[in-house]
Amino acid sequence: MSELFSFPNPVNDVAARVVAAGVVAMALVTIVFDARWLTLVLAYGFVARVLTGPTLSPLGRLATQVVVPRLSLPVRFVPGPPKRFAQGIGAAFTVTVAVLTYGFDRFDVGEVLLGVLLVPASLEAFAGYCVGCKVFGVLMRVGVIPESVCEECADITRRVGAAS
Numbered sequence: 001m002s003e004l005f006s007f008p009n010p011v012n013d014v015a016a017r018v019v020a021a022g023v024v025a026m027a028l029v030t031i032v033f034d035a036r037w038l039t040l041v042l043a044y045g046f047v048a049r050v051l052t053g054p055t056l057s058p059l060g061r062l063a064t065q066v067v068v069p070r071l072s073l074p075v076r077f078v079p080g081p082p083k084r085f086a087q088g089i090g091a092a093f094t095v096t097v098a099v100l101t102y103g104f105d106r107f108d109v110g111e112v113l114l115g116v117l118l119v120p121a122s123l124e125a126f127a128g129y130c131v132g133c134k135v136f137g138v139l140m141r142v143g144v145i146p147e148s149v150c151e152e153c154a155d156i157t158r159r160v161g162a163a164s
Contacts, residue, residue: 004056005052007050007081007083007084008054008080009080010079010080011083013078013128014068014073014076015064015068016078016124018071018125019054019060020121020122020124021125022059023042023121024125026038027118027121030042030114031111031115034107039098039107040098042094043091043094043095045094046090046094046095047095049090050084050088053080053084079150079153080150081136081150081153082136082153083130085133085135085145086130086131086132088132089135090121090132094117119131140154
């Protein structure tokens with residue numbers, strides 16, 4: 001059971017970007033076509049990825065088992081904890097959108113939040129820039145997140161050595 005509720009570390013950055021592209025596509029379809037039901041799919045996907053990585057996430061499985069193996073891109077591994085944190089932010093946004101949509105009949109406000117979510121998801125998907133990961137790093141530097149959560153993130157010499 002503990003294996004089910006685990007998050008991969010390290011994470012294939014290519015897979016993370018493919019998942020982000022899927023989130024962008026679903027959020028755009030949700031907004032453009034007034035597909036309110038997709039708010040539930042988005043929320044489920046983020047919560048599933050936070051709890052189990054790609055294991056219980058249809059989008060995560062599609063990315064890791066179908067799309068990425070067919071791409072001829074080099075694998076680039078990045079630390080898992082910041083990616084999990086980023087998924088948690090996405091979960092907070094999309095669960096809020098689902099609650100606004102179905103609990104308060106305020107899909108209009110939910111659409112605004114999805115529009116906001118499109119920015120970091122697009123940055124991740126198309127530029128490889130993880131906003132949640134950057135926030136994670138700042139929170140580590142100011143001591144909100146202990147260094148023990150991600151020793152690789154805390155030790156810059158590992159990243160500098162790996163880059164050269």
